Amino acid sequence: MPERLAELGLGVPIFLAPMAGITDLPFRRTVARFGAGLMVSEMVASAEMVTARPSVRARARTDLGLADGGIVTSVQLAGREAQPMAEAARILADMGAPIIDINMGCPAKQVTGGASGSALMRNLDHALTLIDAVVGAATAAGGVAVTLKCRLGWDDACLNAAELASRAEAAGVRMLVVHGRTRQQFYKGQADWAAIAPVCAATGLPVIANGDVTDAGAASAARARSGAAGVMVGRGAQGAPWRLAEIAHVLHGTPAPAVPKGAALAELVADHHADMLSFYGRDLGLRVARKHLGWYADAAGVEPALRKALLTTATEPEARALIATAFGGAPGPSRAEAA
Ligand SMILES: Cc1cc2nc3c(=O)[nH]c(=O)nc-3n(C[C@H](O)[C@H](O)[C@H](O)COP(=O)(O)O)c2cc1C
Known part of the structure; x- marks a missing residue:
C-alpha cells in the first residue's frame, strides 16, 4: 500500500482533512511548518469554479510559498453534475493541482440539499458519472490523480462505502478516505473505525480512516481497527497545527515536532x-x-x-x-x- 501512496507523491500517511472555512491557505501554511503527509484544500464548488470567481479560485491555491518539504496539497471539488465537475477539474489541473479529490462526504444541508457531497452516496450510478467525468478530464489534462472522500453511507440502511470503493477503483480513482460515520449521523457519537474494515477489504485502493483521530493513540487504534493505510485528521489540528507531525512521530518515527510554547x-x-x-x-x-x-x-x-x-x-x-x-x-x- 505504501507503494500506491508513493505513486501519488505521498509519504507518511497522516493527512490533513479538508475543512471549509478552516483549511485555507494560511492554515495549511501553518500546518506545513511542522509537516503533513498530504493537505487537502477547502472544498470548491464546481459550478463556482467554472464561473471563475476569484475568491473560489483562491480557495484552490496550492502554492504554500514556503519551504514546505514537498508537502502535496490536493484540491477538493464538490458538485452534483458531471459536466461542470469535468470542466472544474480541467481548470484545477491548469492551475497546477497535483491531486483532485471528489467530495462525497459533506453532510451539510446546503450541500446535500443540492444533491452533492454525501447525498451522492444515495445514488451510486449517478455518483459514478461524476467520477468518470472527473477522472476523464484529469487524465486528459496531463494525468492528474483523482481521489475520493466519502462516509460509511447515507444512513444505517444504506452502508455502501465498500461498493463505492470497488466501483471507484474500477473507474480510476487512486485513493479513498472514509469518515467512519453515516451522513445521518452528521458529527454525532463516535466515528466507527471498525466499520471501515469492510471497505478496505473490498478494494485494492489505499484507504485512509477519518473521524475523531485527535492524537497518536486514536490514530493507532483507528488504523488497527480499520486496517486502513493511514489516517486523516481534521478537528484535532484546530489550534494545534503540529498535531499531524506529533502523530507521525509516534506512528512512523519521523522527527518529533518542536511544539511551540x-x-x-x-x-x-x-x-x-x-x-x-x-x-x-x-x-x-x-x-x-x-x-x-x-x-x-x-x-x-x-x-x-x-x-x-x-x-x-x-x-x-x-x-x-x-x-x-x-x-x-x-x-x-x-x-x-x-x-
Ligand atoms: C467545519 C468543518 C468543515 C468541513 N468541510 C469539509 C469539506 O469541505 N470537505 C470534506 O470532505 N469534509 C469536510 N469536513 C469533514 C472533515 O473533513 C472530516 O471528515 C470530519 O471533520 C471528521 O474528521 P475529524 O473528526 O478528524 O474532524 C468538514 C468538517 C468540519 C468540522
Missing part, C-alpha cells in the same frame, strides 16, 4: 494571524481569525476575559499585543513591519 507560540499565532489578514484583507481576515484564535486560546488555557478581548480585537497591532500577552511571549515585528 511561550514566545514561540505567540510568534506562531501572530504569524498565522498576519497571514490571514494579508490573504483575506483586514476586515474579513479579522473575522476569519477569530475561530483560530479561540482554538489556540482554549488549547493554551487563556483566561476568559483575555480570550474575549483577543477574539474581538479590531486591528493587527492590537491583536499582536494581545497575542503576546495571552500566549506568554513577545512576537517580533509583523511581516509588513519587517519588510
Whole structure:
C-alpha cells in the first residue's frame, strides 16, 4: 500500500482533512511548518469554479510559498453534475493541482440539499458519472490523480462505502478516505473505525480512516481497527497545527515536532494571524481569525476575559499585543513591519 501512496507523491500517511472555512491557505501554511503527509484544500464548488470567481479560485491555491518539504496539497471539488465537475477539474489541473479529490462526504444541508457531497452516496450510478467525468478530464489534462472522500453511507440502511470503493477503483480513482460515520449521523457519537474494515477489504485502493483521530493513540487504534493505510485528521489540528507531525512521530518515527510554547507560540499565532489578514484583507481576515484564535486560546488555557478581548480585537497591532500577552511571549515585528 505504501507503494500506491508513493505513486501519488505521498509519504507518511497522516493527512490533513479538508475543512471549509478552516483549511485555507494560511492554515495549511501553518500546518506545513511542522509537516503533513498530504493537505487537502477547502472544498470548491464546481459550478463556482467554472464561473471563475476569484475568491473560489483562491480557495484552490496550492502554492504554500514556503519551504514546505514537498508537502502535496490536493484540491477538493464538490458538485452534483458531471459536466461542470469535468470542466472544474480541467481548470484545477491548469492551475497546477497535483491531486483532485471528489467530495462525497459533506453532510451539510446546503450541500446535500443540492444533491452533492454525501447525498451522492444515495445514488451510486449517478455518483459514478461524476467520477468518470472527473477522472476523464484529469487524465486528459496531463494525468492528474483523482481521489475520493466519502462516509460509511447515507444512513444505517444504506452502508455502501465498500461498493463505492470497488466501483471507484474500477473507474480510476487512486485513493479513498472514509469518515467512519453515516451522513445521518452528521458529527454525532463516535466515528466507527471498525466499520471501515469492510471497505478496505473490498478494494485494492489505499484507504485512509477519518473521524475523531485527535492524537497518536486514536490514530493507532483507528488504523488497527480499520486496517486502513493511514489516517486523516481534521478537528484535532484546530489550534494545534503540529498535531499531524506529533502523530507521525509516534506512528512512523519521523522527527518529533518542536511544539511551540511561550514566545514561540505567540510568534506562531501572530504569524498565522498576519497571514490571514494579508490573504483575506483586514476586515474579513479579522473575522476569519477569530475561530483560530479561540482554538489556540482554549488549547493554551487563556483566561476568559483575555480570550474575549483577543477574539474581538479590531486591528493587527492590537491583536499582536494581545497575542503576546495571552500566549506568554513577545512576537517580533509583523511581516509588513519587517519588510
Ligand atoms: C467545519 C468543518 C468543515 C468541513 N468541510 C469539509 C469539506 O469541505 N470537505 C470534506 O470532505 N469534509 C469536510 N469536513 C469533514 C472533515 O473533513 C472530516 O471528515 C470530519 O471533520 C471528521 O474528521 P475529524 O473528526 O478528524 O474532524 C468538514 C468538517 C468540519 C468540522
